Amino acid sequence: MKRNIYGVILTATAVISMVFGGIFGGAAAAAEIKPRTMVFHYAGPLDCTNARFANNFKELVEKKSGGKLKVDVFGQNILGTDIDCLSTMKVGKVDFMVTVPAMVVNVIPALAVYDIPFTFKDVKSARKALADPQWLAVIGREYEKAGYHLLSTTDSNFRIISTNKEIKSIGDFKGMKLRTMENKNHIAFFEALGVKATPLNASEVYLALQQGMLQGQENPYSQVYDKKLYEVQKYVTNSNHIFHNIIFFTGQATWKSLQPEAQKIIAEAANETAKMICEYSDKSEEGFRDKLVKERGMKFIDFDKIPGLRDQLRKATLKGARERAAKQVDPKLLEAYLKTCGIKD
Secondary structure (H helix, E strand, O other): OHHHHHHHHHHHHHHHHHHOOOOOOOOOOHHHOOOEEEEEEEOOOOOOHHHHHHHHHHHHHHHHOOOOEEEEEEOOOOOOOHHHHHHHHHOOOOOEEEEOHHHOOOOOHHHHHHHOOOOOOOHHHHHHHHOOHHHHHHHHHHHHHHOEEEEEEEEEEEEEEEEOOOOOOHHHHOOOEEEEOOOHHHHHHHHOOOOEEEEOOHHHHHHHHHOOOOOEEEEOHHHHHHOOHHHOOOEEEOOOOEEEEEEEEEEHHHHHHOOHHHHHHHHHHHHHHHHHHHHHHHHHHHHHHHHHHHHOOOEEEOHHHOOOHHHHHHHHHHHHHHHHHHHHOOHHHHHHHHHHHOOOO
8 A cells, every 4th residue: 555655656756857857768877967066945943844855855866966966955944935935946046945835826826726625535645636647747837837847746644723722513613713824825715614814924823822812723733743832722633624735846947957967866866755755744643643632632623523524614615715726727727636636516
């Protein structure tokens, strides 16, 4: 089973490079590569999933190139926010970024399709859909149009809601003050549930929860644990409202300036790192949920045990989410995404 899930991811990410010139016959001749140092940006603390991705990619690239290609990693927004670095990537001052689609949607509007909530029933179906070779070819062209080059995708399983208000039905969402990312699509679908969605910088969430300015927030289990939100939150759920897709890409300025041998090494390292992150997430996310409940005293609210809740949430948010996406992306692209996800209604 594991081989099937991760094999799809590797095959699909390889398709990205094949379609856009990243796969070349034969082994890369490291000796022929010109020495070069590249810059890798990620947001988040030094022990987050983005950091794990960056450091693993760095190690692989430097090893595969025999030290000819070096990667300098900068986390914690040292080089600026994701939005700041998107512009510097286009001119080659920053070479790589790992982030989530929601942070890039203003620059690559097509990524708004990933903001459609309650799309997948489980991790396996989400990975299969998002790693479909035909879909990756379609979405890869959108990166190209915007001046970037998609290298691989991976994930941290789902984003979930933690809260100080017990959720027993869809009505319990009404009036809840919930922190979201600064993404208009996320804000809108939460507001469709009656939530008072509050975009806030991640570094400010703990204090806002502690002071009662917020009742909840949404992130993967790992971030609830890492940010010690269990100290200021009572409940953790398996809302699984958005699949926490992680995207890794470079700017076309960087990609086109690389020798074919260097492109091959970078594509291979990106694919291998994507696989590693999936394996890590599967082991860690469930473990973090158990730690939050068993070690940190949070109460788990199982959405699957509340009759009809998931269907009600999907019904309340899907139509509006599709309409918003239709205004932001090409109708054919939206249709392709929904088909990939198996959404017909």
